[in-house]
Amino acid sequence: MLRIHGLSVDYGTKWAAEDISFAVAPGETVCLVGESGSGKSTVLKAISGLLGREGRITSGQILFEGTDLTAAGAKALQRLRGAQIATVCQQAGSSMDPIAKIGSQFHEVLRTKGKISRKESDRLAVSAMEALALKEPERILNTYPAMLSGGTNQRVALAMAMVMDPKLILADEPTSALDVTVQVEVVQAMGRLKERCGAAILLVTHNIGVVARIADKVGVMYQGRMLEWGEREAVLNRPLHPYTKLLMEAVLPMDGALPQVKVIFQERGASPCPFYARCGMAKEDCAAQPPPLAEPEAGHLVLCGLAGKEIRHGE
Numbered sequence: 001m002l003r004i005h006g007l008s009v010d011y012g013t014k015w016a017a018e019d020i021s022f023a024v025a026p027g028e029t030v031c032l033v034g035e036s037g038s039g040k041s042t043v044l045k046a047i048s049g050l051l052g053r054e055g056r057i058t059s060g061q062i063l064f065e066g067t068d069l070t071a072a073g074a075k076a077l078q079r080l081r082g083a084q085i086a087t088v089c090q091q092a093g094s095s096m097d098p099i100a101k102i103g104s105q106f107h108e109v110l111r112t113k114g115k116i117s118r119k120e121s122d123r124l125a126v127s128a129m130e131a132l133a134l135k136e137p138e139r140i141l142n143t144y145p146a147m148l149s150g151g152t153n154q155r156v157a158l159a160m161a162m163v164m165d166p167k168l169i170l171a172d173e174p175t176s177a178l179d180v181t182v183q184v185e186v187v188q189a190m191g192r193l194k195e196r197c198g199a200a201i202l203l204v205t206h207n208i209g210v211v212a213r214i215a216d217k218v219g220v221m222y223q224g225r226m227l228e229w230g231e232r233e234a235v236l237n238r239p240l241h242p243y244t245k246l247l248m249e250a251v252l253p254m255d256g257a258l259p260q261v262k263v264i265f266q267e268r269g270a271s272p273c274p275f276y277a278r279c280g281m282a283k284e285d286c287a288a289q290p291p292p293l294a295e296p297e298a299g300h301l302v303l304c305g306l307a308g309k310e311i312r313h314g315e
Contacts (some may be wrong), residue, residue: 001026001200002047002168007060009042009051016042018224020060022217024168029194029201031211031232033247034221040204041090042224044170046070047202048087049077064168082112086161086199088154090173095157096145102156103141109160128159131196132189151182155189162193169193171203175210187213208251212236220244223274230300240302242279273305281306 002024009017017039024030032040045051047062047069062069064085069077081087089095096105103118106125110116122141129137132155145153154174161169174190175183187210194201194214205211211218211232218235220228220243228241239245272290276282286305294307 001065002202003061003063004043004047005061005063007043007046007062008058009039009046010056010058011054015224016055017046020221020224020226022219022226022229024200024202026167026200027194027198028216029203029214030217030219031203031205031215032219032221033205033208033211035206037223038221039224040221041172043221044087044172044202044204048081048085048170049074050087082109082164082166084166085168085170086164086166088157088161088169088171088174091150096153098145100144101141102143102145102148106141106160106163110163113164124163125159128163128196129156131162132159132192133185134159149182151185154182154186158186158189158193162197162199165197166199169199169201171201173204173206175205175207183207183210190214208236208247220247225274225303227275227304228300228302230297234297234300238300240296240300240307241275241304242281242306243275275304 004023005021007017007020008015020039020043022030032043034040042051042055045055046057047064049069049072051057057070060070064080069080072080100108103122103125107116107118107121110121110124125141126137129140134140134152134155140148140152140156148156158174171190175186190201190203191214193199203210203214215232218230218232219226220235220241222243228235228239228244235244236248239248271277271287273279273282273286276286279286283305289305291303291305292307293301293303295301296307
């Protein structure tokens, strides 16, 4: 459904994403993980054509069902947004119109597909919210975003995405700034969303717990590069890149004990390897040569010259 090949994006003189390639199949959930500033959200904005005035795609393709979105005009992108590609923002409440009731906003969304009565749009909105286990959907239709909790607004945003029956949903940190209980509810809602409309989901998150629960495939990003890619079980249980290994070590265990993560910062100069300055395993070759893209096991890719070796941080 979605294939990204060699995508590079910059904001003026700053690279935000460089040579990104991956694919999303119909009905699949793909999660992009990494720390703030790694380029995850930039990839989502590039897909939806919402980079803003400063953002610029400098190379690569974004193919959605065979159509290159990087070459599509504004009108073509507008027809795709919402109807076939839906976006759920990080703070759903602030992305909604604060002076319009939820019912009116559902109606505005549905009108983009064609003429529809307010009664019919309310019916579809209630059905979508019920599918996501939102209580009192009729009451929600008559409220303003500021009257709802963050978790409820997030699930309302998911319902607005669902009601359009899109083929692809782009979700940017949908569990950010929510407490743990509400995060679980939102993740469960995303699972129902996927079952209900069969859409593929491309999710950006910092939360490894969310990834472990809903991802089919995982991409690990750092400083605008994709360092590792593969099936969820492979990336989370058999990480190949030192950075991915650090992310896994930083996850809190079920017994609540604090993880003992040894982070090594070296005094090093520039290198073609984006993780060189922080890598506890870096060799002399890493300073001079770009890291190769390796596939030590089928479908499990890593951008690292140490691929194929067991990665034990600090050795």
